[in-house]
Amino acid sequence: MNPGGLDYNYEDWTTIMNMTAKTSVLNLTQEEFIYPGNRACSGCGLSILYRIGLKALGRDCIFVVPPSCLTVMQGLFPIAATQMPVLNCTFASTAAIATGVRAAMKRLGRDTQVVAWAGDGGTSDIGIQALSGALERVEDIIYICYDNEAYMNTGVQRSGTTPQGTLTTTTPLSGKAEASKNIPAIIAAHNPAYLATCSASYPLDFHDKLLKAKEIKGLKYLHIQTPCPPGWGCEERMTVEIGRTAVETGLFDLYEIEDGQMKLSGPSQKLLGKTSLRPVREYLEMQVRFKALSDEQINVMQAEIDQKWAGYRDTF
Amino acid sequence: MSDAIIESGNVAAAMAVQLARAEVIAAYPITPQTPVTEKLSELITSGEMDAEYVAVESEHSAMAVCIGAASAGVRPFTATSSNGLLYMSEQLHWAAGARLPIVMCVVNRGIGAPWSVWNDHQDAISQRDAGWIQIFAKDHQEIVDSTLKAFRLAELTHIPVMVNYDGYYLSHTYMPFETPEPEQVDAFLPTFEYKHALNPERPESLNTVTLPDARRDVKSIQRGGYMDLRHNLHEEMRLAIKVWQEIDQEFQKVCGRGGAPIIDPYRCDDADFVVVAMGSLANQFRDVVDRLRDDGLKVGVLALQIYRPFPNSIIAEALQSAKHVMVYEKGLSYGYQGALYGDIKSALYPYPSRPCLHNFIVGLGGRGIPTESLFQTVKTACVQDEQMSPAQADEPRWIGLQL
Incomplete structure (x- = not known):
């Protein structure tokens, strides 16, 4: 709660956070960690996540960022939009650079949280080797993958997480032939300390998962579906709506894995009580990138979602 | 000064790194470098050396860990050979461009294909233009002395330094050498300090996208663009010749060896x-x-x-x-x-x-x-x-x- 519009400082706010089960707009800190006027596109899902995510992480953090939209958003030399210390690094090395920073913090006796923040290409393709190594070594870092499902910063080329049938500049006309990689499943196979999926359309869910991650030792992995209007082919005002529709149709699920146990969280958990979900077609028709999908492909997709949720209802 | 030790060149390198009090060691095994990192991991595990050992999954990541540690203000070390050096090539350029005082031993070996585990200098030569200082040691004593001096050189110039020594001819042969006393090294090599070390109390964004032209910052002070930074790297690398000579003189005063640094x-x-x-x-x-x-x-x-x-x-x-x-x-x-x-x-x-x-x-x-x-x-x-x-x-x- 924020009675009388009091602006809590970080310590007070952390205390409040620990007392409240869920963050709401009423108790979310008013402190900002990024300056207005950055280089994100209008309607950018990442900018929502970054602004709200930093409120959860607080100031005692060091960020490690490979080439991505975030590199640009954080500012071009000698001006920074972010107020955080940031180490920009080569594309393939995010988790290894974070390992080095963490090792230094250990030597210096500092608890500073090291946060690697990469895109889907930087995580699922070129960065997966370093990430797998960091997972195996149980590095004490938070790794955030904002998944906008293609190489958006270079102009919408297909990535490992681009869904089947998606139009990108390297999968033109008929869309991507191959299915996407299930990156959270690959991460889960490493038994991380904490794994969560999030959506840019539910930033407070992301916020609270970060608060939880901060308290856990070991590698914490957060995978966030992040709508991107220029890459997905939609109006800027549709960012939040599209992300919500991905969740409400049961296509993208929000869950956490702790001690090897998966449980649905937040909005996805609420869907368990429903006998039928919104059809996935609603999600697909909001975006130009899915225009190449045939009715048959959409039916297959729907059947897969239905089967997945039948399984969830049996399990949870 | 300790009595002469008879050991391999790789162990000589490890002993120098221990004396230099490197605090983060990251390495990936490759012949003929492997015994350096085996020795360092042994020294750390046994408690004889106070450092973090990070067993990375590639040489690219070995240099990444060094970049991360140095950027955060802690003295790192790695060693590699041959294809390992080439695999970290992107990171070599990055470390130099970021002006990080990193020291690495390169145990020189031929490059594949076809595979060769034996010695030549093509690995180092192929990385000639990466922006690293390259030292070549002739014997075991020079491996020790050059490695110690390399830390000082890197940290004074903010340019990474590669200490090269021949695979097998030096790495695996046993020769006598001396090591300075730890107090002598401490007097010669001050504690690691990196001016732009990552610190939440003084946030800086390092290695950000830098435009072709100079640009004013928020205080209206003009800051150089990419080309200006590269010019400075080149100029300061030229000055490193003199710095290396001065370091050699300092080292001679402390340890009594040197006199031919160039x-x-x-x-x-x-x-x-x-x-x-x-x-x-x-x-x-x-x-x-x-x-x-x-x-x-x-x-x-x-x-x-x-x-x-x-x-x-x-x-x-x-x-x-x-x-x-x-x-x-x-x-x-x-x-x-x-x-x-x-x-x-x-x-x-x-x-x-x-x-x-x-x-x-x-x-x-x-x-x-x-x-x-x-x-x-x-x-x-x-x-x-x-x-x-x-x-x-x-x-x-x-x-x-x-x-």
Whole structure:
């Protein structure tokens, strides 16, 4: 709660956070960690996540960022939009650079949280080797993958997480032939300390998962579906709506894995009580990138979602 | 000063790194570097060395960990060889561009394909233009001393330093060497400090996208663009030659060894014929020189101790009285000549005396370099090459081919 519009400082706010089960707009800190006027596109899902995510992480953090939209958003030399210390690094090395920073913090006796923040290409393709190594070594870092499902910063080329049938500049006309990689499943196979999926359309869910991650030792992995209007082919005002529709149709699920146990969280958990979900077609028709999908492909997709949720209802 | 130790070159390197109090060691195994990191992991596990050992999953990540640690203000170390060095090539450029004081030992080995685990210098030569300082050690003692001095050099210039030593010839042979006392090293090498160390209390964004032109910051102070930063790296690397000389003098005061940080001439004073070489090959040539002197030929050998920054004026001046200069090297720029040869040739161009130059390629992929064949090729060059045209002499000659 924020009675009388009091602006809590970080310590007070952390205390409040620990007392409240869920963050709401009423108790979310008013402190900002990024300056207005950055280089994100209008309607950018990442900018929502970054602004709200930093409120959860607080100031005692060091960020490690490979080439991505975030590199640009954080500012071009000698001006920074972010107020955080940031180490920009080569594309393939995010988790290894974070390992080095963490090792230094250990030597210096500092608890500073090291946060690697990469895109889907930087995580699922070129960065997966370093990430797998960091997972195996149980590095004490938070790794955030904002998944906008293609190489958006270079102009919408297909990535490992681009869904089947998606139009990108390297999968033109008929869309991507191959299915996407299930990156959270690959991460889960490493038994991380904490794994969560999030959506840019539910930033407070992301916020609270970060608060939880901060308290856990070991590698914490957060995978966030992040709508991107220029890459997905939609109006800027549709960012939040599209992300919500991905969740409400049961296509993208929000869950956490702790001690090897998966449980649905937040909005996805609420869907368990429903006998039928919104059809996935609603999600697909909001975006130009899915225009190449045939009715048959959409039916297959729907059947897969239905089967997945039948399984969830049996399990949870 | 401790008593002489008889150990391998790799253990000598590890002992220097321990004395330098490196705090984050990241490494990936590759022959013939592996015993360096095995030794360091043993020292750390046994508690003899206080550092973090990070067993990374690749050389690219080994350098990444060093970049992360150095950027956060902690002294790192890694070592590699051959394809491992090439795999971290992107990170080498990054470390230099980021002006990080990182030290790495490169245990020189030929590059695949085809696979070779044996010694040559092509790994280091291929990374010549990465923005790293490159030192070449000739023996076990120089591995120890150069590694210690390299930390000081990197941290004074904010330029990463590669200490090269020959795979097997130095890495796996056992030779006597001395190590300084820890207090001596502590007096010589102050605690690591990185001016722009990542710190939430003083946030900075490092290695951000930098535009072609200079740009004003929020306080309206003009900050250089990409090209200006590169210019500064180059200029400060040129100055590193002088800094390396000063460090050598400081080290000499503390440990009593040194005096030849840039070039190490042997019987060159009155020499008409001067051999130039890097690494253990230069020491091997001392025997050759002694024998040729016995035969009445005025021959000397000049060891080049630092390859980048290239000490062009020092080496050119040292060669002013020579009539013939024979450059022997274990690497080349394919399609042209030996890389060192080309550099020496261009260094001599502005000087009044331009001796006749000869280029010999030896020992690639560990091809044996019998001292006898060095003796014969130098002798032949001294006696017969007077008749060679400059164009003929300028072509690299391959020694010991078995075609």
